[in-house]
Amino acid sequence: MGVQIAAYVLGVVAAAEAVALGVLWIRYTRQRAELDEARSRLDTKNMLFTGGREAVKQVWQTANILRKDGLGAAVRSSIEDLADWAEVERPDLARLAPGGKIVIAFSDIEESTALNERIGDRAWVRLLGRHDKMVGRHVKKHSGYVVKSQGDGFMLAFAQPEQAVRCSVDIQRSLRRQPNGIRVRIGIHMGKSVRRGDDLFGRNVAMAARVAGEADGGEVLVSEVVRNAVRDVDGLEFDDGRDAELKGFGGKHRLYAVAA
Incomplete structure (x- = not known):
């Protein structure tokens, strides 16, 4: 009887450990996905910021040329x-x-x-x-x-x-x-x-x-x-x-x- 109870307890512990590991894995996966998404947003933001500065610079320069000399220039x-x-x-x-x-x-x-x-x-x-x-x-x-x-x-x-x-x-x-x-x-x-x-x-x-x-x-x-x-x-x-x-x-x- 004691052996059966011990085996039952060990089974419950193993199951609990498996559930815990599963929860931890899901949490890790979610956190990694969130981190990757955050990095992607940051890279996109930096790219847009850098490209945007160049675009604004080009538009500003072209606008100055248009204002002073017209489209032909x-x-x-x-x-x-x-x-x-x-x-x-x-x-x-x-x-x-x-x-x-x-x-x-x-x-x-x-x-x-x-x-x-x-x-x-x-x-x-x-x-x-x-x-x-x-x-x-x-x-x-x-x-x-x-x-x-x-x-x-x-x-x-x-x-x-x-x-x-x-x-x-x-x-x-x-x-x-x-x-x-x-x-x-x-x-x-x-x-x-x-x-x-x-x-x-x-x-x-x-x-x-x-x-x-x-x-x-x-x-x-x-x-x-x-x-x-x-x-x-x-x-x-x-x-x-x-x-x-x-x-x-x-x-x-x-x-x-x-x-x-």
Whole structure:
């Protein structure tokens, strides 16, 4: 009889311990879930706070530009802006041309501010939207990459100079078929593959930007190294060239316009 009672008591104790352990496990699970949720809320709050500060900063800066200079100034870009961005960000484009060289092209709408003022802000924004789609379509067709676009300017990259030149020619042809008042200047240069941590990328970007800055509206202007690389390609012709002094580069440089 005593043995039966002892066994019964031990069973009750074991059952109680099992219930207690179950309660403790449930409590632990709930507390952990609550802790994870709290951490998630905190991370989200920090993310929103940080992103919100940047968003407010951008909106404030844009509002100041709009207040002082109008919408045209807010969306206006330049070849120099894009070149400066590339110099700071140093995007890694070496994958485009693992064997050696990369081709950089800049495009920019000539006298965009005057055109903006003439047609008005709404029409200008719609015009930019159509222009962006057109440029993107031709870049994709010629296996290029839009490295950066800002307002009325583009920075493009290609693995081969022929791709860059033919893409630029197609862009100019499309613009001539559209009586929208847009005249775009395009400059192309090529050099060694981009590498992070040195200035090879910066120099090639700067040279391409300077070449584009020398171009006239409706013109595709290339550096001598690009002209030499494609001079024997069927369907591509160039003028006799002109000498130019390029900011940041010593001496004079021969630049060539692609024949229309």
